[in-house]
Amino acid sequence: MLTLSRWKVTAVILSVIFGIVFSLPNILPQKTLDALPGWVPHQKLNLGLDLQGGSYLLYEVDTDALRAERLSNMVEDVRTTLRNDQIEFGELGESGGIVRVRITNPSKIDEAVSLLRRSIGGPLAGAIGGRDTTVANRGDGRLELSFVPEAARADAAKAVDQSIETIRRRIDALGTKEPTITRQGVNRIVIQAAGESDPARLQAVIGQTAKLTFQMVDETVSNEDIAAGRIPPGVVVIAGATAGAPPIPVAKRALVTGEDLVDANQTFDQNGAAAVGFRFGGSGARKFGDATTRNVGKRFAIVLDNKYISDPRINQPLPGGSGIITGNFTPESAAELALLLRSGALPAKLNLEEQRTVGAELGADAVRAGAISLAIGAVAMFVFIILAYGLFGVFAALALAVNVLLIVGIMSMTQATLTFPGIAGLILTLAVAVDANVLIYERMRDEAAAGRSPMSAADTGFRRAMVSIMDANITSLISAGIMFWFGSGPIKGFAWTLSIGVFTSVFTAIIITQVLIGWWFKVAKPKKLPIV
């Protein structure tokens, strides 16, 4: 094993060069780094938020609210569909996730069932010909409509995808340092913003659903009716966005929604007050034009997140599909709302479940303390191993140094995140790496004591120790794999560092030490091993 084969020497030289080239950006000053040509690696270690400071926000899509909204829409859809086909019905309502309706004319039951099967709900994603709703006939004209179980999951997944898109657009518009936005689990979104230790601005744009709808005001409902709770079906009472505005009754079904908007910007009305200008495109413009033509003289409410901003009267048809929203705006709040409208609404409310912030200073303190203490630990290890094994200790220390270079180099190259737990993984890696060398040397001593020549003892030592080293490292790799699979963020960081360390340790402790010892045998032609 101690033969200096060409591939071993090449591997050692290449790995050292690789380690140096990829680790170097971490210690060069930024100015020198910028001056280097483009093909030189520039990537530094990617420090986790716990080390460099920053914000971590975890949002959960409010799937319950999403579901409730879908069910309430289903009720309205059933009402309109049956009305349009002049099928008499009663007892329409929703409870426990099931929409119930009773068809009063027995001869129309079958017609109603097939009509509802055709027109309620939509196709189910991922299933050809499948629909996301079921219609069951419970007899006596009672029909029950509900979503299939897969629909809820598909809804949540779709909502998360849309939310991520929307959040990305909103954050891009803010122009802050690029945060990473990722999905977690079924209905969660993680936003990580390095270096941003005040997430208030992020929260302001993420926390708002910005769902804009135009709904007709129902002028047949009087204030007394509202006070007495006499609300006809299909009508809902909503509060005003400004304090002191009275609640108004509006039709549950929206005329047009913000989804059809193509543009929104901050502008001023004829009195010079800040306002939000909007423009609908294509079908949205047509729907808006039709609705305003049909309802001249009536009032409609501009509703944002279930609160109305204003309820203007339609003075003339607006066929162009554009208009302005006036309300209690400042230029800033109008600009913010325009931004949110441009980026589109979130499909559902997002609840903040977790917020972690690490001040940049605390992160820097931690990095400094961690780096100093790691350096001291490493130096102590080097001194100890050299004291313990003499020249072979120097070889082990060199192997260990290359090991550190390789780990730092690989972590920089792959841009894997180094976290606090990752540092723990690093310390464990170094301890196990030293152990590999210790195992080899102790084996050599055993073999030399058993009467072998130095060369043969060294060779057998390597070969026998290999078994234990491989067993130990495979066990480490198994646990690292499990942690990567099951663990959350910080644990994953630990697992990744550990896995990289397993490979580099086996390489450096075995190959590099072997080449060094082989080379020493060639040069010094020793009569006995320095460790015996």
Added chain:
Amino acid sequence: MAWPLIRLIPRETHFRFVKWAPVAAAISALLIAGSCVSFFTQGLNLGIDFKGGIAMEARMPTPISADELRTVARGTGAHDVQVQGNFGSPNVAMIRFLPTEGGNALEEANRVKGEIIAKFPGMSMPAPSVIGAKVSGELLMGGFKALGVALLLMLGYIWFRFQWQFGVGAVVAVFHDILLTLGLLSVMQIEFSMTSIAALLTVIGYSMNEKVITFDRLKENLRKYKTTPLRDIIDLSENERLSRTIITGSTALLALGGTMIFGGPVLFPLVFTMTFGIIIGTYSSIYIALPLILVWGVKRGDEEATPIKLGAGSRP
């Protein structure tokens, strides 16, 4: 010549490790009992990672009095306030508290923050960390699930490489290490956070490494000395391995020593746990894993496994 120092360690030692196993078993049992008592009476000092809650950092140009800050923070009506002064520097403190149930944690955090800053001119507080109870519960479950599955798979690997007795011995010993480490965290009321899970994983990693190395030597000696009683082979393997254990253990402890002293308050709990783990992992390899194998017996050659009663072996 005394250098290299390895020459100072005798080439051959004849310690009777197995003889002390019953004593060690008694000590371990006592320690485990103690850990369990602490576990059930005061429990783990769960950090906000696992309990949910609010944490914020306070910075001043001058040193902060933790007592004063605690009084002010409690005065705001926040629940279960903990203040840790001298957080890396005397000018920095860490405040932790629990949100009111059913309230908006973020709003409460900002209110408390505002009230505290009003009382300490010049104090700055970066945005608070808020962790909901739902997420924290999942984090704790996820952490322990990872530990459990990792242990099972390692058991499987050792079983495959050696014999089932070895696998069980290793897993029982590692379980012993986890219990004692958790016990230590509970007794000292060191905050149990995500980082502690990482520390525990390190403890398991190191401990498993010890067991595998021990077993490799034992397996080899079992093949070499086919007729020697098991207890003597165990003693022999352990003695042969002694210098390696001392060197590796000392190196690992040295590496951690630097971090323990200079690593600052953020790293200390992590490093402290790891140091304890290295010591306990080495101990349990010798006094838990190996004696367990002795109790159960091993398969040697073609014979069936022969259980040997502890303390009743014959010495040649």
